[in-house]
Amino acid sequence: MEVFERVFWAFGPCIDGFKHCMPVICIDGTHLYGKYKGTLLVATSVDANFQVFPLAFAVVEGENTSSWSWFLGCIRVHVTQRDGLCVISDRHPGIIAAMNDPNVGFTEPRAYHSFCVRHIASNLKTHVRSNDMRDMFKAAAYQRQKRKLQVDMCFIGEACTKAMEYIVQVPFTMWSLFHDAGRIYGICTTNFSETFNSVLKGARFLPIMSLVELTFHKVNRYFTLRRESSEAMSAQGLAYPPPKVTVILEKNTAKARYHKVDAYNRRLHIYQVITERGERLGSKGGHKHTVNFQLRTCACNKPKIFHLPCSHVLAVCVTYSLSERPWVDPVLQSEAYMNTYAPQFWRIPCETTWTQ
Ligand SMILES: [Zn+2]
Structure with a gap:
């Protein structure tokens, strides 16, 4: 046999x-x-x-x-x-x-x-026996800005040395969105x-x-x-674009209404966007983000990480009648979606009734 x-x-x-x-x-x-x-x-x-x-x-x-x-x-x-x-x-x-x-x-x-953030978080919880540490780690992993990640890490370090020791043995590039160079498209x-x-x-x-x-x-x-x-x-x-991308863009467009745009170098397509106070519950607002249309970057890091325009970029697009389309990665456009499922399946030629 x-x-x-x-x-x-x-x-x-x-x-x-x-x-x-x-x-x-x-x-x-x-x-x-x-x-x-x-x-x-x-x-x-x-x-x-x-x-x-x-x-x-x-x-x-x-x-x-x-x-x-x-x-x-x-x-x-x-x-x-x-x-x-x-x-x-x-x-x-x-x-x-x-x-x-x-x-x-x-x-x-x-x-x-x-690494899958949920897996590390759950192992961390088992290691230090704390749901709080698990949740704090998750929050840190999803931060897109250095400043916010540092605040979260300080918080963890002060609250639990053992958790901190566990986290830092895993390279940041393998779990932190801020350290991700746009490779995982936000799939954590x-x-x-x-x-x-x-x-x-x-x-x-x-x-x-x-x-x-x-x-x-x-x-x-x-x-x-x-x-x-x-x-x-x-x-x-x-x-x-595809439905879920549309939802994200609509959300960001709604947020963009609360932003103020200053062009500080229109020739180089560099803009400064200021978020308004009270835009979100608990948000202090007043943050400044530099958007560079040539390099396709925003100081919030979201376009690099998610490959989609953030609210700051969309605020500039609306103010100066620019297209947001170049900011949408080709793999997130509907053409990609259609091409993904265009290939046809054919019947298995001699479907077996073989059993073990
Ligand atoms: Zn931004």
Whole structure:
């Protein structure tokens, strides 16, 4: 009898569609409960509408350096050669070792590694037995400005030395949005891929061949629904941008009404935006942000981190009738969304009824 050790699979439409997704890959493992046990490894990305995008699967014996290296290596060979990818995961030693192995294909600058903020926060909570420290760490991780991050870190340091010691052993670039160079598009957790895993919940009890087939049908359906919604969107003439991006832009536009714009170098397209007092409950306002249209930067750091125009940029756009479109990253535009789900699935030629 032949017994296989591991199996990796990825569907053609996912491989093609990923070219239009954010350059982010979330990886995660879940135990299987079927006859043969093992662990299901799943890689997902995020589409232009901030939805999880299924990318690749594997069944392996368990989570270790060898299995994670093999899975990531298969992704490099069969799924994507894209550079500048950011892999988001928990801090499993097997994943860290695989990411650091040059033979696997995910070392810098080809790829970067970020940790899921929720995982670190929950481990920190267990380590220091404090919900407050967990929440304070999360707040610090989501700060986009140096000043605010420093305030949060001081707060943690004063409140709990043990928590501080735990946090600083993890490099800032792997969890702090301020230190992120725009690589994770604001995707700070692996929640996205875990959502997809819950879609596969029942699958964890299935024989492996049925599991593969189930992922085929689930992913196929997933594509069909999103393809229809993106086509309906374009039929209505809502060519740009996808719904969730629109919501973010509308929110920022509403905030922009409370900003005052001074052009202090119109020739160089540099503007100063002052936020008004009382704009938000508890907000002191009166902050000055420099917006540079040539470099596409704002002192608030949000355009760099989220690849979308912040309220300060939108305030300038409204005041001087400038287009905000160049500030919207191509992977967040509706064309990318449509292209992501355009590839078609075809029926499996000889669908098996094979059971284990
Ligand atoms: Zn800004």
